[in-house]
Structures are given as structure tokens and as C-alpha cells.
Amino acid sequence: MIICIAHKKDLDGLGSHAIVRRYAKKENLDIEHHFVSYDDLGEVFRQIEGSEGNLIVVADLGYNSKIPLETVKSLYANNRFIWIDHHDWSSGRKLLEAGFKFIHSNERCAAELVWNYFLPEDRVAERIARLAHVHDFRDEGELAWKLYDVISSGYDKLKFVDFLARGITWNDVFQEVYENYQKVKEKGYDYLEKHMVVVKVDKYSCIMAISKKYLSSTLASLYLQEKGSDFVIVLYPDGKMSFRRNNPEMNLAKMAELFNGGGRAVAAGGRLDKEINEENFKIVTEEIVDIINRKIHEIAPVQESITTH
Numbered sequence: 689m690i691i692c693i694a695h696k697k698d699l700d701g702l703g704s705h706a707i708v709r710r711y712a713k714k715e716n717l718d719i720e721h722h723f724v725s726y727d728d729l730g731e732v733f734r735q736i737e738g739s740e741g742n743l744i745v746v747a748d749l750g751y752n753s754k755i756p757l758e759t760v761k762s763l764y765a766n767n768r769f770i771w772i773d774h775h776d777w778s779s780g781r782k783l784l785e786a787g788f789k790f791i792h793s794n795e796r797c798a799a800e801l802v803w804n805y806f807l808p809e810d811r812v813a814e815r816i817a818r819l820a821h822v823h824d825f826r827d828e829g830e831l832a833w834k835l836y837d838v839i840s841s842g843y844d845k846l847k848f849v850d851f852l853a854r855g856i857t858w859n860d861v862f863q864e865v866y867e868n869y870q871k872v873k874e875k876g877y878d879y880l881e882k883h884m885v886v887v888k889v890d891k892y893s894c895i896m897a898i899s900k901k902y903l904s905s906t907l908a909s910l911y912l913q914e915k916g917s918d919f920v921i922v923l924y925p926d927g928k929m930s931f932r933r934n935n936p937e938m939n940l941a942k943m944a945e946l947f948n949g950g951g952r953a954v955a956a957g958g959r960l961d962k963e964i965n966e967e968n969f970k971i972v973t974e975e976i977v978d979i980i981n982r983k984i985h986e987i988a989p990v991q992e993s994i995t996t997h
């Protein structure tokens with residue numbers, strides 16, 4: 689059996705799921721999908737502890753400090769274990785010592801790496817991978833962004849993945865879901881606009897806002913990023929945090945580590961151990977600023993200027 693553990697929030701993660709699903713069908717293997725976010729990955733490894741003789745594929749999920757090293761080691765010892773990713777692993781060296789097969793690139797998205805590894809000759813897998821790339825690298829491409837809206841709407845992930853795996857990238861169901869979600873998005877942007885603050889962290893400007901759950905972190909943060917601050921933090925009522933930047937000096941993977949998360953330099957996610965609401969929003973933002981401030985020189989290392997005589 690294949691156990692596929694990949695990101696649940698975007699086209700890269702679900703595209704990775706879809707390509708592995710297509711591979712499973714081709715090889716006549718059963719497949720179990722785990723739709724995971726960065727911060728609950730450790731929990732999923734614990735859930736499948738004891739698995740033996742399976743192919744475990746982890747995709748589009750980076751290292752975070754909550755991943756149980758011993759559990760991963762035992763999964764690797766008893767299964768074929770492959771990790772395919774494009775996130776920042778600079779803090780994850782200890783985990784890599786477990787010795788599993790690790791495929792990593794900074795130039796390609798996870799779905800492209802999954803396509804190349806599992807189904808390099810397959811045109812459907814290629815199409816899925818290219819759509820994922822458009823979204824992950826914020827390129828132009830109407831279909832990729834429409835599919836992302838379908839994902840963001842909360843549409844059933846397994847159904848979505850199954851359509852893609854069968855080579856169906858658009859249909860009437862997606863169209864209806866997409867159209868309904870446009871109204872929801874507008875409401876979400878309106879709420880963000882009314883629940884945001886601009887703060888200073890060291891010399892950097894940051895926009896923080898509470899988002900409604902139905903607006904995805906990518907959509908919420910893209911909306912806020914357009915306002916031009918150095919970086920943005922989107923907060924969700926359950927404590928989830930999402931980081932995006934305009935200023936390339938900042939390493940958001942490092943920032944997210946302060947909040948039990950991880951990700952990439954350009955985009956990362958974490959979690960606060962409390963609920964966030966309109967009442968405590970101001971205090972929470974101050975706490976977040978304090979936490980980041982203490983480590984700002986690791987997040988945005990000052991470039992030493994070298995003077996020559």
C-alpha cells in the first residue's frame with residue numbers, strides 16, 4: 689500500500705497527492721491519503737506508527753521541530769520512505785540523518801519533483817505538476833488560480849485529488865464551486881480590511897490581520913501583501929498563523945520557527961497556543977511583535993558592509 693502524506697492547502701500539495709494517486713492506480717496499489725498542514729505533520733507520523741512494508745511518500749511538507757525523530761526512524765526502518773520537498777531544511781539536519789530518500793529542490797515545486805520521480809513519462813502528471821508550479825511560484829495562469837479557489841472553498845479534498853488523478857482539471861462541479869466562492873472571497877477581504885493593523889518590528893513594517901476561516905492564508909496574505917509592507921502575518925481564530933513577505937531580507941521559515949512552525953523563506957506557517965478574537969487582537973499582536981523582535985537578527989541577518997582601502 690502507499691501512504692501519501694502531503695500538504696492539504698494548495699495546488700502543490702493536492703497536486704502531489706493526485707500524481708501519487710495516479711501512480712498507485714497504474715501500479716495497482718491501494719492508497720491512503722493524509723491531508724496535512726505543516727504543524728500537524730508530527731501527529732500524522734504518530735498515527736501511522738507501526739506501519740510495515742508500505743511505501744510512504746511525504747510531499748510538500750517541510751521540517752518542523754514537532755516531528756518525532758524516533759517515529760520517523762522506525763517508519764523508515766520498516767517501510768520504503770521517500771520525502772519530496774522544496775521547503776527550507778536548514779534546521780532539519782538531524783531528521784535527515786535518519787537516512788530516508790530525500791528529494792529536494794529550491795527551483796521546482798513539490799508536485800514537479802513528484803512527477804519526475806514517479807511518472808516522468810506521464811502527460812497528465814506533467815499537466816498537474818505545471819499547474820502546481822504556476823500557483824506555487826505565483827505565476828500567471830488562470831486555470832491554476834481557479835483550481836486554487838476550488839481548494840480554498842473547502843471542497844472535498846479526496847474528490848478533488850481523484851478528479852485530477854484521472855486527468856480532469858475542470859468540470860461543471862468545479863465551475864459551480866468556483867462561482868460560489870467568489871462571493872465568499874469578497875466578504876473575506878472586507879473582514880480583513882476591517883481587522884488589520886500596521887506595526888513596526890525593528891525597522892520592518894508588518895501588517896497583521898485576523899482572517900475568517902473561509903479565506904485561505906494565501907488569498908488573505910496576497911491581499912495584504914499588496915499594501916506594500918515588508919511582511920504580513922495573517923491570524924486565524926484558532927491560533928493558526930501565516931507569514932508572507934515583500935522584503936527579501938527576511939527569512940520567514942526562521943520566523944515561523946518561533947511559533948512552532950516552518951516553511952520557506954518566502955512563505956511559512958505557525959501557530960499560537962491561544963484563540964484569537966476581535967477582543968484580544970491588539971494584545972496578541974503586541975505579543976507577536978515582542979517575540980519576533982527578540983530574534984529579528986536571525987530572521988533578517990544584517991549584511992556586514994566590507995570596506996576596502
Ligand SMILES: [Mn+2]
Binds near residue numbers: 748774797798
Ligand atoms: Mn509547495
